[in-house]
Amino acid sequence: DGGITQSPKYLFRKEGQNVTLSCEQNLNHDAMYWYRQDPGQGLRLIYYSQIVNDFQKGDIAEGYSVSREKKESFPLTVTSAQKNPTAFYLCASSPLRGEKLFFGSGTQLSVL
Amino acid sequence: GQQVMQIPQYQHVQEGEDFTTYCNSSTTLSNIQWYKQRPGGHPVFLIQLVKSGEVKKQKRLTFQFGEAKKNSSLHITATQTTDVGTYFCAGPRIQGAQKLVFGQGTRLTINP
Numbered sequence: 001d002g003g004i005t006q007s008p009k010y011l012f013r014k015e016g017q018n019v020t021l022s023c024e025q026n027l028n029h030d031a032m033y034w035y036r037q038d039p040g041q042g043l044r045l046i047y048y049s050q051i052v053n054d055f056q057k058g059d060i061a062e063g064y065s066v067s068r069e070k071k072e073s074f075p076l077t078v079t080s081a082q083k084n085p086t087a088f089y090l091c092a093s094s095p096l097r098g099e100k101l102f103f104g105s106g107t108q109l110s111v112l
Numbered sequence: 113g114q115q116v117m118q119i120p121q122y123q124h125v126q127e128g129e130d131f132t133t134y135c136n137s138s139t140t141l142s143n144i145q146w147y148k149q150r151p152g153g154h155p156v157f158l159i160q161l162v163k164s165g166e167v168k169k170q171k172r173l174t175f176q177f178g179e180a181k182k183n184s185s186l187h188i189t190a191t192q193t194t195d196v197g198t199y200f201c202a203g204p205r206i207q208g209a210q211k212l213v214f215g216q217g218t219r220l221t222i223n224p
Contacts, residue, residue, distance in 0.1 A: 035214075040121065040216065041216055041217075042116075042118075042200060042214035042215050042216045042217055043155070043200070043202075043214040044214075045211060045212075048211065058211070090154060090155070100145060100157040100160060101145075101147075101155070101157065101212065102157070103154040103155050103156070104154060105153070105154050106154050
């Protein structure tokens, strides 16, 4: 089945630790995105990428980093600089700009 | 910056009652998308509206795009328990249609 796979489903971070969230898609989509969702709030864009080896900051990029070495993969690293990382992280992809987004099942990140 | 506001934030109805959520943008939108997120799930695309004054129906769901392309609504007739979830509207940013701005969402709960 085609789709977007995020892992792990739950992740715990210790203070001062970097953690990486995985996102893989087999939809052959060019664009990929990372969103953060906090309770009672909408989705806020962290980073997005339109092509391999290129990515742009979204609205809340501070404390996060990404890479796009392969079309299928867009991992997100939550660094120790992100002081409030507890949230639900959603990865998405789309075939073209402005097209609908396909979301993964999300990763819930919590701080120990 | 560009903002997309949704009201109400929460709505509780009796099964069989109608439900409406409203979306307002601070700027004119080239299109608007609607997503549904079930509890514990991820957002799923419902529909995209493009034309001024456009109305689209999906069974019991009716979507409207305002004449000025700055507001939109989703109306559900005779709600069912399967309609439970959070409904988000999203519109593209002025610079770069691939960057969607999401509303805060309307969380719908239903009393069976």
